[in-house]
Amino acid sequence: MTVPLLKVDNLAVEFGPKANPIRVVDGVSFEIPPAGAVGIVGESGSGKSITSLSILRLISEPPGRIVQGRIEFNGVNLLDLPRSEMPDIRGRDIAMIFQEPMSSLNPVMTIGDQIGEAIKLHEDMPGEKRRERVIEMLRLVGIPDPAGRLDSYPHQFSGGMRQRVMIAMALVCNPKLLIADEPTTALDVTIQAQVLDLMHKLRRTLNTAVLLISHDLGVIADVCERVVVMYAGRVVEEADIRSIFRNPQHPYTRGLLQSIPKLDDDRDRLYQIPGSVPLAGSVKKGCPFYQRCSLRIDKCAQEMPPMFSFGPDQRAACWVTAGQADAKAKEVAL
Amino acid sequence: MRDLGGGKTMARYLLLRLADAVPTILLVLTLVFIAMRILPGDPAIAALGDMATPEQLELFREKMGLNAPLWLQYINFVWGMLTLDFGRSLMNNQSVLALIAYNLPYTIELTIVAMILGVGFGIPLGVLAATHRNKAADNAVRGFSLLGYAVPDFYLGALLLITFSLNLGWFPINGGGEGFFDRMHHVFLPAVTLALVKAAFIGRLTRTSLLEVFGKDYIRTARAKGAREPRVIYRHGLRNALLPLTTGIGLSTLATLSGSVAIELVFNRPGIGKLLISAISERDYAVIQGGVVIFSLFVVLINLLMDLVYIVVDPRIRVQ
Numbered sequence: 001m002t003v004p005l006l007k008v009d010n011l012a013v014e015f016g017p018k019a020n021p022i023r024v025v026d027g028v029s030f031e032i033p034p035a036g037a038v039g040i041v042g043e044s045g046s047g048k049s050i051t052s053l054s055i056l057r058l059i060s061e062p063p064g065r066i067v068q069g070r071i072e073f074n075g076v077n078l079l080d081l082p083r084s085e086m087p088d089i090r091g092r093d094i095a096m097i098f099q100e101p102m103s104s105l106n107p108v109m110t111i112g113d114q115i116g117e118a119i120k121l122h123e124d125m126p127g128e129k130r131r132e133r134v135i136e137m138l139r140l141v142g143i144p145d146p147a148g149r150l151d152s153y154p155h156q157f158s159g160g161m162r163q164r165v166m167i168a169m170a171l172v173c174n175p176k177l178l179i180a181d182e183p184t185t186a187l188d189v190t191i192q193a194q195v196l197d198l199m200h201k202l203r204r205t206l207n208t209a210v211l212l213i214s215h216d217l218g219v220i221a222d223v224c225e226r227v228v229v230m231y232a233g234r235v236v237e238e239a240d241i242r243s244i245f246r247n248p249q250h251p252y253t254r255g256l257l258q259s260i261p262k263l264d265d266d267r268d269r270l271y272q273i274p275g276s277v278p279l280a281g282s283v284k285k286g287c288p289f290y291q292r293c294s295l296r297i298d299k300c301a302q303e304m305p306p307m308f309s310f311g312p313d314q315r316a317a318c319w320v321t322a323g324q325a326d327a328k329a330k331e332v333a334l
Numbered sequence: 335m336r337d338l339g340g341g342k343t344m345a346r347y348l349l350l351r352l353a354d355a356v357p358t359i360l361l362v363l364t365l366v367f368i369a370m371r372i373l374p375g376d377p378a379i380a381a382l383g384d385m386a387t388p389e390q391l392e393l394f395r396e397k398m399g400l401n402a403p404l405w406l407q408y409i410n411f412v413w414g415m416l417t418l419d420f421g422r423s424l425m426n427n428q429s430v431l432a433l434i435a436y437n438l439p440y441t442i443e444l445t446i447v448a449m450i451l452g453v454g455f456g457i458p459l460g461v462l463a464a465t466h467r468n469k470a471a472d473n474a475v476r477g478f479s480l481l482g483y484a485v486p487d488f489y490l491g492a493l494l495l496i497t498f499s500l501n502l503g504w505f506p507i508n509g510g511g512e513g514f515f516d517r518m519h520h521v522f523l524p525a526v527t528l529a530l531v532k533a534a535f536i537g538r539l540t541r542t543s544l545l546e547v548f549g550k551d552y553i554r555t556a557r558a559k560g561a562r563e564p565r566v567i568y569r570h571g572l573r574n575a576l577l578p579l580t581t582g583i584g585l586s587t588l589a590t591l592s593g594s595v596a597i598e599l600v601f602n603r604p605g606i607g608k609l610l611i612s613a614i615s616e617r618d619y620a621v622i623q624g625g626v627v628i629f630s631l632f633v634v635l636i637n638l639l640m641d642l643v644y645i646v647v648d649p650r651i652r653v654q
Contacts, residue, residue: 058557091560098558103551108573108649118559153649169559 003075004031005209006055006094006177011069013050013059021067022281025050026233028069032177037203037210039220041256042230043277048213051230052179055211056094057086073177092122095170099182101162105154111138112150115169122173137168140205141198160191167198171206181213196222217256221245226313229253232278232288235307239314249308249316251293287317295320344645351641355634360412362630367411370623371404380424380617420624425616430624433609438628440510441605443517444597445590447525452532452590453583457572459533460540465567467545475537482534487593491527491600498523508602524601528593532586539582543575550574576647584640588633 011028014021025047032038040048053059055071057078071078073093078086090096098104106114115134119125125133131150138146141164154162163183170178180199184192200223203210214220220227220241227244229237229252237250248254255273275292286301287293293300299319307315308322316322378391378400386394395401399410414421420430463475499507511520547553548571556570595607602608606625613621644651 056558058554087557087560087562089560090558096558098551098555100551104555106552106556106570106574108577108647109570110649117561121560155650166555169555 005034006032007072009070012067014067015064024233028235030228032209035207035209037224039212039224039227041217045277046230047233048230052181052213056090092173094177095175096179097166097170097183099185101159110151111165118169118172137172141168177209179211237316243314249310249321250318251295252289358634363412363415366626421620423621424618430620437604437606437609441594444594447521448528448590451529456533456536457540459537463541464544479534479538482530488596488600491597494523510604524597528590543578547571547574580643587636
């Protein structure tokens with residue numbers, strides 16, 4: 001097995017006062033191989049964005065703090081680095097794009113300056129060459145007349161175009177990993193498809209690994225090879241895309257899949273998982289999905305299920321399905 | 335590299351703004367005209383004294399055009415103001431324009447120095463407070479601001495005057511000074527007095543605007559691309575906080591102008607405020623009129639300047 005590019009191990013993030021903390025991310029582990037693409041799926045409040053922000057240590061402290069775990073990038077635990085070294089990694093090794101293209105660009109700087117700044121921060125490049133690089137990058141993400149748009153401001157671009165600018169800015173230093181936090185959520189469906197296409201194309205040309213955060217399994221299936229399903233701050237299932245769609249093992253993943261509308265559907269109402277996501281940190285004991293689960297047994301309320309292995313590429317945290325699959329399922333040592 | 339939105343649109347914007355100022359100025363002139371007419375007291379008696387004979391008063395009124403119908407007085411007044419013919423002082427027959435021309439530079443000088451000091455201290459204080467939110471530095475700045483708001487400027491002026499001019503003798507006690515350095519020496523204490531209130535106000539405003547900007551997504555973007563904190567604070571944060579700050583600094587400049595009235599009196603230095611106060615106490619209507627009009631023109635001018643600064647600070651206004 002190859003050495004992972006990124007290895008998140010048993011990560012936990014807390015918010016609020018130290019005396020009475022709220023644990024919004026708990027025991028999250030996953031890996032991204034070099035040039036691989038992994039998706040994190042989950043509802044709002046499942047901790048997926050906090051997980052992604054933690055990788056770059058961009059959580060504002062206070063009120064947030066990373067209380068346990070390791071985030072290894074190329075074998076180096078980022079959490080051990082002094083704070084002052086993080087800016088060297090951000091943008092150069094790991095870049096990030098965000099959900100809101102409308103507000104994620106600085107309104108008073110030209111986009112040429114903003115993309116150029118990303119280069120200036122990490123590379124010693126003369127102004128003329130930098131300009132060329134910015135133009136080349138804008139062309140790559142499909143901005144028409146890139147040289148003519150350098151001096152434009154963000155408000156002169158549409159949402160889709162701004163997200164392209166964000167992607168250009170993120171990729172301009174050839175990072176090894178791109179974290180995309182809901183990059184298409186705020187966009188129209190057609191623009192969404194264009195941006196996903198673009199991410200596909202860029203992955204092939206630049207060989208960048210991708211961590212894609214989304215609440216939409218469809219979007220993740222489009223880009224990623226593996227998917228991590230998060231629920232209430234925990235990883236409940238992790239598998240390759242094929243297994244997730246064909247043979248989901250966690251009842252929550254099954255619910256998610258059932259609630260995706262299908263073209264040949266003749267149901268009047270879409271399926272929805274009953275109940276709602278528990279408040280962050282409110283589940284102290286047992287499986288966080290217990291209240292909403294159709295398969296629950298008494299044990300679920302008492303003991304948090306560990307990750308069970310369902311074959312080489314699939315793991316899920318459920319007592320019931322692990323019991324059904326019993327001979328094959330093995331508890332994974334943390 | 336930065337295009338200011340094309341010369342044409344820029345010129346159009348400026349013309350529009352200037353055109354906007356015209357009705358404002360007319361309104362101001364009308365208000366001054368009305369105010370002067372409804373003030374208690376007869377200007378003729380005020381000018382000539384109680385001992386004047388009815389003939390003398392009549393002659394005076396005729397000379398001043400006070401007997402003409404009101405609409406004619408109004409037109410004459412507006413025309414006179416627009417052609418900078420403010421008439422002559424009723425007290426010493428000096429040209430009001432000359433009086434203003436002599437006093438105005440002192441007020442402008444005081445305003446500029448006070449603003450430089452106020453902004454120069456206020457913004458760094460605000461940055462300090464915002465970047466150390468709820469820590470000792472923030473609380474210290476809050477205390478300073480509270481003090482700045484609470485202490486009346488004329489009182490603070492008197493305190494500074496007694497301490498640094500009277501007791502320590504570091505600064506002159508009165509007058510405006512001659513030549514650049516002497517004038518700066520004279521303007522320093524009064525400017526500091528006004529600047530304290532400025533700094534308090536601008537410091538608070540900077541803190542609030544910066545904290546708001548720090549919560550924006552593009553600040554996170556700046557950090558995510560590897561910008562270090564000073565760059566995040568100044569290039570991305572403060573640059574955006576300048577938009578609300580511009581408004582605040584403009585308003586504060588106007589406040590400085592009116593504040594200068596009391597300060598010029600306390601420090602006994604020449605200036606429009608001082609001129610106005612003595613004109614009011616002597617019922618020198620011509621001078622009051624001229625002074626008030628000049629003050630109002632200043633307000634209009636500063637508003638116009640603020641609009642210009644907006645164009646520079648906010649590209650979204652620039653390109654429309």
